[in-house]
Amino acid sequence: MKSVLVTGGAGFLGSHLCERLLDLGARVTCLDNFYTGSHSNVAHLVRRNGFCIVEQCVAQKAFGEFDEIYNLASPASPPHYQADPIYTFKTNIIGTMNMLELARRCDAKILQASTSEIYGDPLVHPQREDYWGNVNTTGIRSCYDEGKRGAETLVYDYQRTYGLNVRLVRIFNTYGPGMNPEDGRVVSNFITQALRGEDLTIYGDGLQTRSFCYRDDLIEGMIRLMDAPDTVSFPVNIGNPTEFTVKELAELVLELTESSSRLVNMPLPQDDPLQRCPDISRAKKYLDWQPEVQLREGLLKSIAYFRQFIVPAESKSAPASKVEFRS
Helix, strand or coil: CCEEEEECCCCHHHHHHHHHHHHCCCEEEEEECCCCCCHHHHHHHCCCCCEEEEECCCCCCCCCCCCEEEECCCCCCHHHHHHCHHHHHHHHHHHHHHHHHHHHHHCCEEEEEEEHHHHECCCCCCECCCCCCECCCCCCCHHHHHHHHHHHHHHHHHHHHHCCCEEEEEECCEECCCCCCCCCCHHHHHHHHHHHCCCEEEECCCCCEEECEEHHHHHHHHHHHHHCCCCCCCEEEECCCCEEEHHHHHHHHHHHHCCCCCEEEECCCCCCCCCCCECCHHHHHHHCCCCCCCHHHHHHHHHHHHCCCCCCCCCCCCCHHHCCCCC
16 A cells, blocks of 8 residues: 655645545545645545545655655645745745655655646747746746746756656646635636626636646546656646637636626736647657546536535625635
8 A cells, every 4th residue: 555645635636636546545645734725625535544634834844654745735826826925935945845855765756746837928839848938037926937947946956866756747727626716717717707697807808828627637647647657757748738718718607607797808917828738748658648528528517516605696695705615
């Protein structure tokens, strides 16, 4: 039975990764300080054999003996990582170094969760893993973008210096049941606004593109990367290569929710990328992976999840803010 540590294990992706690893027969330790993660995300796992929670910041020294480490700890949505940019940068740099040191002490494999944000506002499309990116190092998003880029540097310095067994996944836009409706990401924003009967806020002209990967597909890709041969230590994009404009996403959400909400345009935030789409050739070749869930199907599942909590604006019922959401 493998012993696995998942940092950020109470977050949207981390909690589902913990659950999947338990299903596969691993002993799982969830390390999370609940800065953006939620106790409700992992409450149903506490009763399962082989699962435990360590409430701690990843920037603090961690202890234990593990065979594998998945380092997912970091605020991931712009409102969260911009709320305390120094904390975000510290989490990604000091936290990653702590996990690399732990992996070194345990002789464990470590998978670092990086992000498509390292490509910035890309000049190459779609984005391949050998593209170095176009990032504003002084912008409001750079605490996250540069934090993740610095974390990648640490991963490969540890590999070269100590022979550490590393994996690195670059995650593109991911969505699905369990998202926090208030996390500020475009899918959760649109679904929440549509269900409440509010205007759907489109930043810019809505023609910027994104690719949306369903949660379960993403988790499958991460596990396959961890289980891949040790030679697969290079960065691997995991995401859905099918592109949609933000406006197309908004219109699809309106259709699926049967909402009469309007689309309203707002100014584009600083450094918001105009294109984002993964080249997944490496994932196909080395992991035999590609996404299976189409956007319409994934949105229907996500909308059904959100309907449990979202109260229409005109309703006289208790406000949705009093419900504890899974983030």
